Amino acid sequence: MSNGPKSTREAPKASTVRYKAALRKAIRKNRREPEIDFLNITAMLDLMTIILVFLLQTMASSTQSIQEGQDLQLARSFMQGEPSDQGVILVISKSAILLGEQGEAVVPLPSREQLASSGLDAKYKRSGPNDLYIVPLANALRNARKLDKAVRAAKNLDTSTSEAIIIADAKTPYRLLMEVMFTLGQSEFGKYHLMVMKKKGT
Amino acid sequence: MSEPENHPLSPAQRSRIRRLSRWEDPAPGEEAGELNIIPYLDIIMNIIVFVIATISVVFMSTLDVNPPSAGGGGKSTRTKTDSLNLTAIITNDGVGLKTSSGNIATGCERVGSGITIPKNGDGTYDFSALTKCARKLKSENDKFASETQVTVTANNNIEYQTIINFMDAMRMDNPEACSVDEESKAWTGAGCLFPNVNFGVAR
Numbered sequence: 519m520s521n522g523p524k525s526t527r528e529a530p531k532a533s534t535v536r537y538k539a540a541l542r543k544a545i546r547k548n549r550r551e552p553e554i555d556f557l558n559i560t561a562m563l564d565l566m567t568i569i570l571v572f573l574l575q576t577m578a579s580s581t582q583s584i585q586e587g588q589d590l591q592l593a594r595s596f597m598q599g600e601p602s603d604q605g606v607i608l609v610i611s612k613s614a615i616l617l618g619e620q621g622e623a624v625v626p627l628p629s630r631e632q633l634a635s636s637g638l639d640a641k642y643k644r645s646g647p648n649d650l651y652i653v654p655l656a657n658a659l660r661n662a663r664k665l666d667k668a669v670r671a672a673k674n675l676d677t678s679t680s681e682a683i684i685i686a687d688a689k690t691p692y693r694l695l696m697e698v699m700f701t702l703g704q705s706e707f708g709k710y711h712l713m714v715m716k717k718k719g720t
Numbered sequence: 721m722s723e724p725e726n727h728p729l730s731p732a733q734r735s736r737i738r739r740l741s742r743w744e745d746p747a748p749g750e751e752a753g754e755l756n757i758i759p760y761l762d763i764i765m766n767i768i769v770f771v772i773a774t775i776s777v778v779f780m781s782t783l784d785v786n787p788p789s790a791g792g793g794g795k796s797t798r799t800k801t802d803s804l805n806l807t808a809i810i811t812n813d814g815v816g817l818k819t820s821s822g823n824i825a826t827g828c829e830r831v832g833s834g835i836t837i838p839k840n841g842d843g844t845y846d847f848s849a850l851t852k853c854a855r856k857l858k859s860e861n862d863k864f865a866s867e868t869q870v871t872v873t874a875n876n877n878i879e880y881q882t883i884i885n886f887m888d889a890m891r892m893d894n895p896e897a898c899s900v901d902e903e904s905k906a907w908t909g910a911g912c913l914f915p916n917v918n919f920g921v922a923r
Binding site: 529530531533536537541542543544545547548549550555560563566570573592594595596597598599600601602615634635636637650683686687688689690691692693695696700702703707708709710711712713714715716720 | 726727728730731732734735736738740741742743752757760762764768769771775779780781782783784785786787810843874875876878879880881883884885887888891900919
């Protein structure tokens with residue numbers, strides 16, 4: 519078969535330059551912006567993970583993350599201010615007095631009846647059962663005061679006294695509270711923040 | 721062979737241009753893969769709920785107090801004899817108040833003997849009566865208006881919660897008119913009663 523007659527019927531072609539120009543023009547005309555039908559949130563998830571880890575770590579090391587339990591029930595107060603985070607943390611639970619953020623037990627506590635009548639055992643006191651000075655607590659506070667003094671100096675705060683955050687069980691007898699506060703006062707702690715749970719009302 | 725000149729596009733060329741310039745959506749395989757974040761969000765939600773349920777951050781506050789001193793002195797700045805010098809003693813029978821004039825008798829009307837605010841019939845402390853009595857004592861003389869300190873002493877067996885309730889009752893009787901100054905950290909306002917508490921130890 520011959521192609522001769524077909525080739526003779528073909529329409530005359532435009533030049534290559536014109537053809538390419540027309541092609542570019544048609545491509546530009548038909549071009550569409552790609553639709554964004556999905557969101558790349560990988561970077562955002564990275565950020566969220568970092569923020570979450572940061573928050574968890576901050577909360578874990580905060581004084582405000584006190585866990586209530588059988589051994590420690592905080593007192594309720596109408597006080598509505600923000601809790602202070604300045605100071606050495608001292609916890610008076612039902613079973614022991616604990617010091618510092620790590621909660622190291624300093625003095626074990628006897629029954630509530632004994633505490634309410636004469637306070638801690640005489641063996642923990644400086645000069646007999648009527649004394650308010652708790653020797654093991656004072657020894658532990660001496661180290662805490664030394665550390666807090668350096669921290670306050672670094673923060674340009676008054677170093678003559680330190681502050682203490684007292685987290686006491688709601689049923690703590692007044693006698694024990696005074697013994698602890700008296701020992702704090704004797705250990706150069708001049709201001710106390712009593713931690714309470716807010717309750718509604720006025 | 722010379723290029724054709726000034727000829728219009730042939731049908732074959734137009735057809736080819738239409739075919740080549742047609743916009744085609746990218747094939748599914750060419751798109752960026754979407755991340756399946758549902759398990760991740762499940763974990764995040766569980767952690768957030770756990771954190772909120774276990775950490776009571778916003779529910780806490782602190783009350784600032786001064787160190788106690790034996791004999792009920794406290795870190796008091798009151799020295800004038802014409803000041804109120806309010807002292808409170810929390811006993812198992814109620815709250816007794818004492819001023820420079822002497823012990824306040826039952827009912828908070830005059831100086832005399834007895835527990836100023838006895839306990840209610842059900843054995844609870846009458847803290848609303850205590851607040852009213854504190855306001856009455858503070859209003860007796862204009863010189864007392866600037867006094868904000870009270871020294872508190874209690875029986876050995878009085879619970880810490882009772883002390884806190886006492887401090888709440890003595891702090892203010894009008895929360896709208898009593899607040900802490902941010903700079904000086906001092907309580908100011910006409911609604912304040914005795915927000916600065918000094919602890920004393922009875923001997």
